Amino acid sequence: MNATDKRSTQEIVAASRSDSSIWTVMIVDDESDNLRVIARLLNFLGAQVVTAASGAEALNMLTRITPTFILSDLTMPQMNGWTLLDKIRENPETKDIPIIAITAHTMWGSKRSVMSSGFDGYISKPFGISTFLLEIQRCLASAGAGAVYR
Numbered sequence: 359m360n361a362t363d364k365r366s367t368q369e370i371v372a373a374s375r376s377d378s379s380i381w382t383v384m385i386v387d388d389e390s391d392n393l394r395v396i397a398r399l400l401n402f403l404g405a406q407v408v409t410a411a412s413g414a415e416a417l418n419m420l421t422r423i424t425p426t427f428i429l430s431d432l433t434m435p436q437m438n439g440w441t442l443l444d445k446i447r448e449n450p451e452t453k454d455i456p457i458i459a460i461t462a463h464t465m466w467g468s469k470r471s472v473m474s475s476g477f478d479g480y481i482s483k484p485f486g487i488s489t490f491l492l493e494i495q496r497c498l499a500s501a502g503a504g505a506v507y508r
Contacts, residue, residue, distance in 0.1 A: 359453055362439070370503070372375055377442075379403075379404035380387070380426070381400070381403070381404075381405040381406065381426040381427070382405070382406045382407075382408070382423065382425045382426050383400050383405050383406070383407050383408070383423070383425055383426060383427060383428075383429065384407075384408050384409070384410065384416060384419065384420075384423070384425040384427075384428045385397060385400075385408070385409045385410070385427070385428075385429045386409075386410045386411075386412070386413060386415075386416040386428060386429065386430040386431060386434070386439065386442065387409075387411070387430070387431040387434070387460070388411050388412060388431065388435060389431070390410075390411075390436040392431070392483070393409045393411070396460070397428060399487065399490070408423060408425065408478065411434075412434050412435065412436040412437055413434060413436065413437030413438060413439065413441055413442030413445070414437045414471075415507045416430070416442055417437070417442065417445055417446075419493070420446070420449075420452050424452075424455070425455060426456075426457070426498075426499060427455060427456040427457070427458060427478075427494070427497065427498065427501075428446070428455055428457045428458065429458050429460045429481070430442055430443070430457055430459060430460065431459075431461060432459055432461040432472070433461070435464075439459060439461070440475065442457075443457055443475065443476055443477060444476075447476060448504075451454060454501075456476055456478040456479070456497050456498060456500075456501045457476075457477055457479075458477065458479035458480070458481060458493065458494065458497050459480050459481070460479045460481045460483065460485075461482060461483060462480070462482070462483045464488065468480075468482075469482075478497045478500065478501060479484075479493050479494070479497035480493070481493050494504045
């Protein structure tokens with residue numbers, strides 16, 4: 359939690375819970391443990407969650423569902439998060455879906471690189487619950503209600 363947000367984790371979870379019941383979240387990660395942990399947290403908050411083990415699987419799923427936002431790992435086999443981002447932004451039907459990178463890429467400059475490539479947010483692994491939820495809230499607020507709540 360940063361200095362500008364003095365809310366407790368309980369307050370952040372409560373605020374997220376009131377919003378998340380209308381979320382449909384797509385999580386894209388090739389690590390099943392990551393998928394399971396993130397999905398459980400978001401399910402606990404009331405969100406509907408779909409998971410994909412690769413960028414290619416995520417693109418296929420996007421033909422059937424429109425998530426409120428996508429959480430995507432960057433390093434995956436078959437199709438990585440960078441390519442997934444490009445393909446989603448190329449499609450007029452999916453280009454406005456907020457995409458948040460969730461990654462172990464935490465070297466100096468990683469966040470700047472991720473954000474400048476077009477991701478709407480950046481969450482580094484491992485993450486704390488409050489940091490995770492605050493970044494999602496920030497990204498959704500930046501995207502505007504019209505583009506977020508589908």
